[in-house]
Amino acid sequence: MKYVDVTTLTLEEKASLLTGAGFWTTTAIPAQNIGSVTFADGPHGVRHQKHGMDHLGLYNSEPATCFPPAVAVGSSWSVEVAARIGAALAREARALGVDVLLGPGVNIKRSPLGGRNFEYYSEDPLLSGVLASTYVNALQEQGVGASLKHFAANDQETERMVISSDVDERTLREIHLSAFERVVTEAKPATVMCSYNKINGVHASENKWLLTDVLRTEWGYTGAVISDWGAVRTRPAAAAAGLDLAMPGPGEYATQSLIEAVKSGAVEEATLDAAVGRVLGLTAFTGTDPATADLGAHHDLARELAAECAVLLKNKDKVLPLKPQSSLLVVGEFAQTPRYQGGGSSHVNATQVDIPLQQLEGRASANGTTVHYCPGFSLEPADEDSLREAAVAAARATDIAIIFAGNPEEEESEGFDRRRLELPPAQVQLIKAVAAAAPRTVVVLANGGVVSLEEWHDDVDAILEGFLLGQGGGKAITDLLFGDISPSGRLAETIPYRLKDTPTFLSFPGEQEHVRYSEGVMVGYRYYETVDQPVRYPFGHGLSYTNFEVSDLRAEAAGPDTIAATVTVTNTGEVAAKHVVQMYVSTAAGPVQRPERTLAAFTKILLQAGETRSVQLTLDRRALRYWDITRSDWVVPSGNYTIQVAENASEVLLQQDVQLDGDELAAALSLQSDVAEWVSHPVAGPALRDRLNQIMAANNQHLDDDSEGTKMMLSMPMNQILSILGGAIDGDWLLAMLNEPSQPATATA
Numbered sequence: 001m002k003y004v005d006v007t008t009l010t011l012e013e014k015a016s017l018l019t020g021a022g023f024w025t026t027t028a029i030p031a032q033n034i035g036s037v038t039f040a041d042g043p044h045g046v047r048h049q050k051h052g053m054d055h056l057g058l059y060n061s062e063p064a065t066c067f068p069p070a071v072a073v074g075s076s077w078s079v080e081v082a083a084r085i086g087a088a089l090a091r092e093a094r095a096l097g098v099d100v101l102l103g104p105g106v107n108i109k110r111s112p113l114g115g116r117n118f119e120y121y122s123e124d125p126l127l128s129g130v131l132a133s134t135y136v137n138a139l140q141e142q143g144v145g146a147s148l149k150h151f152a153a154n155d156q157e158t159e160r161m162v163i164s165s166d167v168d169e170r171t172l173r174e175i176h177l178s179a180f181e182r183v184v185t186e187a188k189p190a191t192v193m194c195s196y197n198k199i200n201g202v203h204a205s206e207n208k209w210l211l212t213d214v215l216r217t218e219w220g221y222t223g224a225v226i227s228d229w230g231a232v233r234t235r236p237a238a239a240a241a242g243l244d245l246a247m248p249g250p251g252e253y254a255t256q257s258l259i260e261a262v263k264s265g266a267v268e269e270a271t272l273d274a275a276v277g278r279v280l281g282l283t284a285f286t287g288t289d290p291a292t293a294d295l296g297a298h299h300d301l302a303r304e305l306a307a308e309c310a311v312l313l314k315n316k317d318k319v320l321p322l323k324p325q326s327s328l329l330v331v332g333e334f335a336q337t338p339r340y341q342g343g344g345s346s347h348v349n350a351t352q353v354d355i356p357l358q359q360l361e362g363r364a365s366a367n368g369t370t371v372h373y374c375p376g377f378s379l380e381p382a383d384e385d386s387l388r389e390a391a392v393a394a395a396r397a398t399d400i401a402i403i404f405a406g407n408p409e410e411e412e413s414e415g416f417d418r419r420r421l422e423l424p425p426a427q428v429q430l431i432k433a434v435a436a437a438a439p440r441t442v443v444v445l446a447n448g449g450v451v452s453l454e455e456w457h458d459d460v461d462a463i464l465e466g467f468l469l470g471q472g473g474g475k476a477i478t479d480l481l482f483g484d485i486s487p488s489g490r491l492a493e494t495i496p497y498r499l500k501d502t503p504t505f506l507s508f509p510g511e512q513e514h515v516r517y518s519e520g521v522m523v524g525y526r527y528y529e530t531v532d533q534p535v536r537y538p539f540g541h542g543l544s545y546t547n548f549e550v551s552d553l554r555a556e557a558a559g560p561d562t563i564a565a566t567v568t569v570t571n572t573g574e575v576a577a578k579h580v581v582q583m584y585v586s587t588a589a590g591p592v593q594r595p596e597r598t599l600a601a602f603t604k605i606l607l608q609a610g611e612t613r614s615v616q617l618t619l620d621r622r623a624l625r626y627w628d629i630t631r632s633d634w635v636v637p638s639g640n641y642t643i644q645v646a647e648n649a650s651e652v653l654l655q656q657d658v659q660l661d662g663d664e665l666a667a668a669l670s671l672q673s674d675v676a677e678w679v680s681h682p683v684a685g686p687a688l689r690d691r692l693n694q695i696m697a698a699n700n701q702h703l704d705d706d707s708e709g710t711k712m713m714l715s716m717p718m719n720q721i722l723s724i725l726g727g728a729i730d731g732d733w734l735l736a737m738l739n740e741p742s743q744p745a746t747a748t749a
Helices: 012-016 070-075 079-095 125-141 169-176 178-187 207-216 233-241 252-264 269-285 296-305 356-365 383-395 427-436 473-481 525-528 676-681 684-699 708-714 716-727 732-738
Strands: 039-041 100-105 144-149 164-166 193-195 222-229 311-315 327-331 369-374 400-408 441-446 462-466 514-516 547-558 563-572 576-585 598-607 612-619 627-628 631-633 639-648 651-660 668-670 746-748
Touching: 012 252, 012 269, 070 079, 070 125, 079 100, 079 125, 079 296, 100 125, 100 525, 100 746, 125 144, 125 169, 125 178, 125 598, 144 207, 169 178, 169 627, 193 207, 222 269, 233 252, 233 269, 252 269, 296 473, 327 356, 327 383, 356 369, 356 473, 356 627, 369 383, 369 462, 383 427, 400 427, 400 631, 441 473, 547 576, 547 639, 563 576, 563 598, 563 639, 563 651, 576 612, 598 612, 676 684, 676 708, 676 716, 684 732, 716 732
Parallel strands: 039 100, 100 144, 144 193, 164 514, 193 222, 327 369, 327 400, 400 441, 441 462, 668 746
Antiparallel strands: 311 462, 547 563, 563 612, 576 598, 576 639, 627 631, 639 651
């Protein structure tokens, strides 16, 4: 990038650089040697449009590899999967002339009904943040910029342009900003994309607290903040809040409004200078030598990675992997018209698509198995009864039926949320009827968000949850069904029994342009485990074709706010497979309610049959802290922390207690603090206790007598007690004890 002295640009030139020149490009100023930057939708494929441009997936894009979307990558629990997708996408982006790829999305799955859940990794911010950081680093190492989105609390599609996400700061910090913070600080994405919605009444594009105070001042972000396409309401207000680039263009009105705002003094020109400097920084991603993208090799990669993402939910009597048999019946329209990606702006024009039915037929013929096919249901208006009856008749004459079911794309996409948790009624009826007729039944699911299994779960023998696996999913599913690869995916979101059981049931998707985040920090498994709410399959669940044994957990403090842990894992089965080591922390330390357990660290390892390996994990400060609203800061309190190695969020295998010193905290006491806080203070407390007990002795009372009067007194503000005592205790004396230089605490009057 040629250095450009921003101060030499005219006001008009500066303003023009801060609005897109077209739908996917920034403004160029050839006279100043300033080139244009090209964007394209991602994040699981390059959606680069040369003609008919839009941000909703309405028009065609150039052919590109459709890798597994984030919903699948999340259930891979694999940083390697995320990294290899990022690197491959960078090669294709460069080959297509794309400089910045829009993604990844790290919004949290508050509700299983979120219409865009397929674009997000998980209900857990640690899992989301680690995978996204790896993806961004891999993408940008190959010379293509990332755009971290959608910042922030954009966790639904209903009224997404106007909805206000009303959420308390602790919940924001611990859940909804956490993954963003990790990616910003660890991967330094080229851009951060603001969301459409409001946060506590202020549009994200105009939210100075979000875009400047948190993102830039606290997290140290130096890249460009861009808008989601069409998210800017008032251009001067957005510029003042910290938004650098408004997309898309052309934006003559927005440009002129910026010019007028600077001339009137409403926006300082220095604000434009800083924004222009950050936008010009994006040109560092232009001029990179075009890559050669081997699309055939990328299709093979898409197949390989998809196999790591599918989750084996149920496997009764080890019906999977499939054994040699005389006949298989494949049922379901998705077997020949696969559902492999979501709808909307991330919809990729795949270079080729593996058809599950064709892959199964080819693989079955190798061992002499005959494959029959019945559609079972239709994606278009049809006689569903006749389709179902034909499938049931065929099921009676087969050894095993494999049903491909799931949600059609029109039921989950960008722009709207799902209306039900269940599969379409015709598919539910089909599964039940075929399962009643076939000797054994396997269901393979394709869906962007979890679906209810309740109407048919107990009728079938095995369930393979594929989510959306990208263009290589058909081959990956075949490899998994026949045991060429052992399943290694784990749920990145909980599958509940009922929608009513979910923590957001009463608040999602809100009403009258407001959605209350009433669940607070108790999102997903945090809620289910804390209130002991049974679920069908917990976060982290997933079966394998082998068995793993974990033993010898050792955990110890590696500092005041860090824990080092090791655990031994053995593959006790007969096939090589990958295993996800999940480590959680459970603690009641601190003055706030903590979840029953929280994912603190994880890793995915490959073990050969009979192999044993020692795994080392570090639980860093992020895994142990909470956001203290009284201090407006992160705190790791001293106390006991139980380290748990778990099969999933509900099933703890091993655990060990570790005592942490935590942070040295100065007590923020004032005369408005209650008496209980004062008497527990390490400096002022002992002297105050003695004085109060002297006064109370006249009435035969004591601070430790647990009487009703004592409890009431301890709950009262100190200034109120001082008034009642009529000068028997001097408030200045109390404050002086806190303000002595040798003491660790301070107070405010």
